[in-house]
Amino acid sequence: MPDTNKRNATNATLAQHVLHALEAYQNASEQGKTPALLQQEPEFLNREMDLVKWIRDGGLDARNYAEFLTPYLEHSQHMHHPGFIGHQVAVPHEGAAIADMIHGVINNPMAVYEMGPTASVIERVVVNWMLEKCGWFTGAIDDFSPNAANGTKNGGGVLTHGGSLANLTALLAARAHAAPNAWHEGTPNNLAIIAPAATHYSLARAVSIAGFGQNAIRYAPVNELEVLQPKKLEQTFLQAQDEGQKVFMVSTNACTTATGLYDPIDEVAEFCEKHDLWLHVDGAHGGSALLSDKERHLMKGISRADSLTWDAHKMMRTSALSAAILFKDQKAMAGTFHQDASYIFYGEDQIGFDAGLYAVECTKSALGAKLFWVLAMDGEKGMGDFIEKQYGDTRAFYELINAQDDFSCPYKPEANILCFKYEGVEGNDAQLALREKLLAQGNFYITTAVIGGTRYLRLSVMNPLTTVETIEKLLSEIRLCANEAAG
Ligand SMILES: Cc1ncc(COP(=O)(O)O)c(C=O)c1O
Numbered sequence: 001m002p003d004t005n006k007r008n009a010t011n012a013t014l015a016q017h018v019l020h021a022l023e024a025y026q027n028a029s030e031q032g033k034t035p036a037l038l039q040q041e042p043e044f045l046n047r048e049m050d051l052v053k054w055i056r057d058g059g060l061d062a063r064n065y066a067e068f069l070t071p072y073l074e075h076s077q078h079m080h081h082p083g084f085i086g087h088q089v090a091v092p093h094e095g096a097a098i099a100d101m102i103h104g105v106i107n108n109p110m111a112v113y114e115m116g117p118t119a120s121v122i123e124r125v126v127v128n129w130m131l132e133k134c135g136w137f138t139g140a141i142d143d144f145s146p147n148a149a150n151g152t153k154n155g156g157g158v159l160t161h162g163g164s165l166a167n168l169t170a171l172l173a174a175r176a177h178a179a180p181n182a183w184h185e186g187t188p189n190n191l192a193i194i195a196p197a198a199t200h201y202s203l204a205r206a207v208s209i210a211g212f213g214q215n216a217i218r219y220a221p222v223n224e225l226e227v228l229q230p231k232k233l234e235q236t237f238l239q240a241q242d243e244g245q246k247v248f249m250v251s252t253n254a255c256t257t258a259t260g261l262y263d264p265i266d267e268v269a270e271f272c273e274k275h276d277l278w279l280h281v282d283g284a285h286g287g288s289a290l291l292s293d294k295e296r297h298l299m300k301g302i303s304r305a306d307s308l309t310w311d312a313h314k315m316m317r318t319s320a321l322s323a324a325i326l327f328k329d330q331k332a333m334a335g336t337f338h339q340d341a342s343y344i345f346y347g348e349d350q351i352g353f354d355a356g357l358y359a360v361e362c363t364k365s366a367l368g369a370k371l372f373w374v375l376a377m378d379g380e381k382g383m384g385d386f387i388e389k390q391y392g393d394t395r396a397f398y399e400l401i402n403a404q405d406d407f408s409c410p411y412k413p414e415a416n417i418l419c420f421k422y423e424g425v426e427g428n429d430a431q432l433a434l435r436e437k438l439l440a441q442g443n444f445y446i447t448t449a450v451i452g453g454t455r456y457l458r459l460s461v462m463n464p465l466t467t468v469e470t471i472e473k474l475l476s477e478i479r480l481c482a483n484e485a486a487g
Helices: 002-030 042-047 051-057 065-074 096-107 118-133 163-178 199-210 231-243 265-275 288-289 330-332 367-402 428-442 468-486
Strands: 156-160 191-195 215-218 246-253 277-280 307-311 323-327 417-422 447-451 455-461
Touching: 002 065, 042 051, 042 065, 051 367, 065 199, 096 265, 118 288, 118 323, 118 367, 156 163, 156 367, 163 199, 163 246, 163 277, 163 307, 163 323, 163 330, 191 199, 191 231, 191 447, 199 367, 231 246, 231 265, 265 277, 288 307, 288 367, 307 428, 323 330, 330 455, 367 417, 367 468, 417 428, 417 468, 428 455, 428 468
Parallel strands: 191 215, 191 246, 246 277, 277 307
Antiparallel strands: 156 323, 307 323, 417 455, 447 455
């Protein structure tokens, strides 16, 4: 016993050191005192962190932890840096970090209720809260009884390790609805879905994983900004029919990964209702507009959809990963997976409920706890304010960029994703080269995307510390990079 106490005390000291190092890391990043990202070759990073030595010999402790932690943090991507305007991952809220730490100690993998009772209850309440935002849940969000017992027609959902798994789960649920025998007999080879080409690749992957094959995707008609055109859906539907395919699902983006533009859910719902088709909304990024009175209109029609993918680790500020797949109809969710596992699922007479029956994963992290901690600290209003700030700031950045003679934006942003182009150089490769040069300076991390054949520089405004001044500096630095490249 004394040995255990000693070990715990030493490890607690190590944890305190790590916490201090993280605090210093976050402060330096927020103040822009470190590069946003300085890319290094893997061989260099491996050498800096001395990975093989630690793996072979062990011995990392409270005295020497910095030998590893310092290079590990220094060479990471510094998401708290105001110049981090890159991908759609949250600059994590402290609440989510605390939830991660707690999970790291208690480790309650909660796909099965008895293995994580508290985390299971949190997940259910958080999922019900999300369902409520879609108009798929009425009554107390801490009501745990199934619909049959409480006389409601509430929806259901489960948290998953990411939007990609959520999209796969939605597709499997829609397949179960259209072809109830598919689980046993395999996927019918005439089933098809309609989705815009700009749909996140995870859905196209899911189509092949589920055994449909890529030919089952009929690309939806879109405009020049890759936004779905609902009035032309009929044509795609009839063409599929003529070619012997039976469309069973339409997938829409809310919003599209590359542009941040929303497909018109309400109008697509009209079409789906007419033909009795499953409507999936991929709101991995933009579903969070539901939390803001000002931005909710972007999700108009969501209550008419059948399923929604909604990531918390994008706009709800949790660390990766925490995502939800939500269903309007609890029964539809229940038909998605089938399994017989005597060692883990004990039937309905047990206390609680097993989220694992409705998820791809067997071992599941306490995904709801992260979201809960953010909500518990800021409240749902605080989260809505955050969405409004990020969306509003992005519109201001658009005004600024588009007002420059040498920059142009192809559209006015709807979400916090903004594409733009430096007009002082010619061609797609030149925009890519500009990003490379910019990243090498270390002050900014931005991405690019191709829209309608043209490559644009791309900002995801995830960081609340990114300001108009940050963007002014970004534009100046892009000009400098272009001038240097021109020699
Ligand atoms: C619209 C959309 N759907 C799905 C995904 C995939 O989500 P995840 O990265 O959580 O698997 C993304 C990720 O960027 C996305 O933008």
